[in-house]
Amino acid sequence: MVASLFDPSEENKAIWVLLESAGVELTDVSFELLAKGRELADEVDWPLAGVLIGDRLEHLNSQVLSHQADEVLLLEHPLLEAFTVDAYTQALYAAIMERIPSVILFGATPNSRDIAGRLAVRLRTGLNADCIDLRMDKDRGVLISDVTGFGGGVVALLEMPDHRPQLATVRPGVFHSLEASAPRSDKVRRAKVELDQSVIRTRIIEQVKGEGVSIGQAPVLVCGGRGISGNFEMLTELAELLGGDVGATRPPVDEGYIERERQVGQTGVICHPEIAINCGISGAFHFVVGIQDAEIIISINSDPNAPIFEFSDYCVVGDVEQILPALIQSLKEERVVTHA
Amino acid sequence: MPDLHMAVCMKVVPKPEEIRVDPETRTLLREGARSEINPPDMNALEMALSIKDEAGGRISLISMGPPFVEEYLRVGLAMGADDAYLLTDRAFAGADTLATTYTLAQCLHKIGDVEVVLLGEESSDGATGQVPPGLAEWMDYPLITLLRSLEIDKEQNVLRGRRNVDGGYEILEVPLPAVISVATAANEPRFMDFERKGWAFEDTQVTMWDAQDLSAESQFIGIPGSPTIVTGLEQAASQERKNIFLDGGASEIADQLVKILRSN
Ligand SMILES: Cc1cc2nc3c(=O)[nH]c(=O)nc-3n(C[C@H](O)[C@H](O)[C@H](O)COP(=O)(O)OP(=O)(O)OC[C@H]3O[C@@H](n4cnc5c(N)ncnc54)[C@H](O)[C@@H]3O)c2cc1C
Numbered sequence: 001m002v003a004s005l006f007d008p009s010e011e012n013k014a015i016w017v018l019l020e021s022a023g024v025e026l027t028d029v030s031f032e033l034l035a036k037g038r039e040l041a042d043e044v045d046w047p048l049a050g051v052l053i054g055d056r057l058e059h060l061n062s063q064v065l066s067h068q069a070d071e072v073l074l075l076e077h078p079l080l081e082a083f084t085v086d087a088y089t090q091a092l093y094a095a096i097m098e099r100i101p102s103v104i105l106f107g108a109t110p111n112s113r114d115i116a117g118r119l120a121v122r123l124r125t126g127l128n129a130d131c132i133d134l135r136m137d138k139d140r141g142v143l144i145s146d147v148t149g150f151g152g153g154v155v156a157l158l159e160m161p162d163h164r165p166q167l168a169t170v171r172p173g174v175f176h177s178l179e180a181s182a183p184r185s186d187k188v189r190r191a192k193v194e195l196d197q198s199v200i201r202t203r204i205i206e207q208v209k210g211e212g213v214s215i216g217q218a219p220v221l222v223c224g225g226r227g228i229s230g231n232f233e234m235l236t237e238l239a240e241l242l243g244g245d246v247g248a249t250r251p252p253v254d255e256g257y258i259e260r261e262r263q264v265g266q267t268g269v270i271c272h273p274e275i276a277i278n279c280g281i282s283g284a285f286h287f288v289v290g291i292q293d294a295e296i297i298i299s300i301n302s303d304p305n306a307p308i309f310e311f312s313d314y315c316v317v318g319d320v321e322q323i324l325p326a327l328i329q330s331l332k333e334e335r336v337v338t339h340a
Numbered sequence: 341m342p343d344l345h346m347a348v349c350m351k352v353v354p355k356p357e358e359i360r361v362d363p364e365t366r367t368l369l370r371e372g373a374r375s376e377i378n379p380p381d382m383n384a385l386e387m388a389l390s391i392k393d394e395a396g397g398r399i400s401l402i403s404m405g406p407p408f409v410e411e412y413l414r415v416g417l418a419m420g421a422d423d424a425y426l427l428t429d430r431a432f433a434g435a436d437t438l439a440t441t442y443t444l445a446q447c448l449h450k451i452g453d454v455e456v457v458l459l460g461e462e463s464s465d466g467a468t469g470q471v472p473p474g475l476a477e478w479m480d481y482p483l484i485t486l487l488r489s490l491e492i493d494k495e496q497n498v499l500r501g502r503r504n505v506d507g508g509y510e511i512l513e514v515p516l517p518a519v520i521s522v523a524t525a526a527n528e529p530r531f532m533d534f535e536r537k538g539w540a541f542e543d544t545q546v547t548m549w550d551a552q553d554l555s556a557e558s559q560f561i562g563i564p565g566s567p568t569i570v571t572g573l574e575q576a577a578s579q580e581r582k583n584i585f586l587d588g589g590a591s592e593i594a595d596q597l598v599k600i601l602r603s604n
């Protein structure tokens with residue numbers, strides 16, 4: 001059997017979460033990882049470390065600690081200022097070999113997925129992808145991951161009892177973050193980082209940062225599919241009237257009608273709206289996984305046999321071009337009445 | 341300068357909607373499920389083909405899977421690829437991404453001169469997206485994932501690609517040889533070339549390699565090579581829904597919807 005570079009008998013009983021930041025704030029998924037990490041740490045009574053990689057990151061320490069990590073582990077170096085998979089993997093690998101933690105969780109973001117994928121091979125260990133739930137088996141100190149496959153139709157339980165560290169990625173939006181509260185400690189540790197320019201093979205030619213769009217926590221989500229023929233203005237108007245936001249299936253994203261950050265589903269965002277309204281969407285598993293937590297699902301589709309209706313509370317067989325304008329009209333009239 | 345040699349890794353997957361879990365045995369019911377080439381891998385192949393159209397070069401297809409995958413590789417040959425390798429052996433079965441990437445890496449070592457390895461962004465079944473970074477690591481090659489476009493500069497021996505992240509984009513450059521993954525729908529895959537079909541489906545050979553051909557160490561392949569153990573399998577629990585169909589004309593439906601929206 002393939003052996004990991006260190007085995008369970010050598011591990012330090014600790015849980016790490018790899019955090020990412022955008023400017024002066026940790027990203028949403030980082031807070032979600034801290035919350036889940038806290039829960040797992042409490043299940044086994046192990047410490048939780050929030051790991052920050054970059055250059056000059058101290059300003060983030062207080063956010064990590066107020067979100068209930070037992071300590072911050074800082075990996076700082078001038079060559080870590082910009083993300084490169086080579087340098088980040090190398091820095092994290094060295095810290096892992098020095099401290100041999102049992103469990104490390106990553107956000108399933110493009111960059112963290114790449115780091116985790118390289119690390120798993122370098123450490124000869126397993127990596128559970130896109131977990132929708134995680135727990136610790138207390139007696140064995142083993143992480144158990146629920147992962148989905150086949151576009152979300154199947155859930156598999158995975159574990160790696162004989163390999164360390166136990167690595168897992170978590171999709172943004174799957175876990176709920178905690179409010180900041182009084183820190184449990186003020187412990188900040190620095191890992192030794194030795195890096196040489198020669199490890200970095202990627203050259204960044206151009207980088208344009210976009211506006212952060214985040215639909216994961218919108219209370220009402222109005223989603224458009226191929227059936228709305230790109231008419232997202234109508235959906236935006238409806239979403240605004242309902243105090244919500246707009247999402248989309250993959251085809252309109254691919255066709256350039258709307259930003260990729262608004263794609264809902266398996267390869268998009270997993271959302272937790274109270275109400276989801278699906279317009280012109282057929283109901284592929286790949287999409288449905290992104291809204292299936294909603295308390296109420298309403299769907300409008302011209303095909304009475306569209307699979308989306310199986311996943312819906314309220315089903316409207318009809319043309320979105322007729323139903324949505326009528327709905328917008330009714331909501332506006334209602335506003336006039338209530339404001340009168 | 342020798343021709344640029346590109347490899348495209350392709351996985352054949354069951355159509356996701358056609359897979360069920362047997363509630364008794366907790367195993368996958370693949371029976372009757374039709375298979376297809378993982379859609380993003382078609383985008384990877386198209387990206388390689390368009391490089392070949394412009395600058396020439398050679399494309400090898402690589403897949404690890406059961407013998408029936410051969411027919412699907414022939415589709416790729418008919419689209420314009422030059423060679424195909426099917427890594428097939430019972431001993432490869434049960435591979436997680438560690439074992440899968442080792443096996444693909446052994447194939448690249450054996451082929452020898454591949455400079456650009458293209459993969460899809462993720463598969464539609466396992467969907468881990470871990471094979472591209474894992475393969476890059478076994479090979480000790482640089483990696484760029486989620487590319488939407490690709491440029492190869494043979495003079496300077498680099499490739500440059502654009503990826504969209506965080507609502508913006510970046511253009512990255514790495515030296516060859518390199519591993520890249522291609523974003524789903526980055527391009528429109530072409531159809532099979534009618535003139536190549538006869539050659540692809542009848543005349544040419546798909547090279548079949550087993551563990552021994554790859555000099556694969558048994559500890560790194562299949563189940564022994566996989567740290568991940570599957571301890572349970574179930575159909576995803578879907579919440580019970582009311583499935584109430586609303587009747588009436590557009591404005592009546594709108595009024596019902598307003599009531600529903602306001603009572604929640
Ligand atoms: C690896 C992989 C990952 C994927 N990840 C995702 C993902 O994250 N998110 C995602 O959404 N998809 C994803 N997909 C794609 C997914 O499988 C489906 O193809 C996609 O969700 C279909 O989108 P759709 O429902 O908008 O389009 P379609 O399936 O084309 O459905 C359009 C619907 O609109 C209806 N319609 C047409 N005109 C009207 C009208 N005037 N009024 C009302 N209804 C109308 C039609 O009846 C039809 O049901 C992925 C696919 C793969 C292979």
Ligand SMILES: Cc1cc2nc3c(=O)[nH]c(=O)nc-3n(C[C@H](O)[C@H](O)[C@H](O)COP(=O)(O)OP(=O)(O)OC[C@H]3O[C@@H](n4cnc5c(N)ncnc54)[C@H](O)[C@@H]3O)c2cc1C
Binds near residue numbers: 129378470
């Ligand atoms: C429901 C389910 C969940 C799973 N979860 C995990 C998990 O959490 N961790 C884990 O290690 N394994 C997991 N696996 C196993 C994993 O699917 C296999 O290891 C598989 O061989 C490769 O991973 P992938 O399908 O995720 O590929 P991805 O990394 O998603 O695929 C990316 C690209 O790699 C290439 N590629 C992938 N497989 C092959 C192949 N056989 N031949 C040629 N090219 C290929 C293709 O270009 C593909 O587009 C899971 C499998 C299932 C069915």
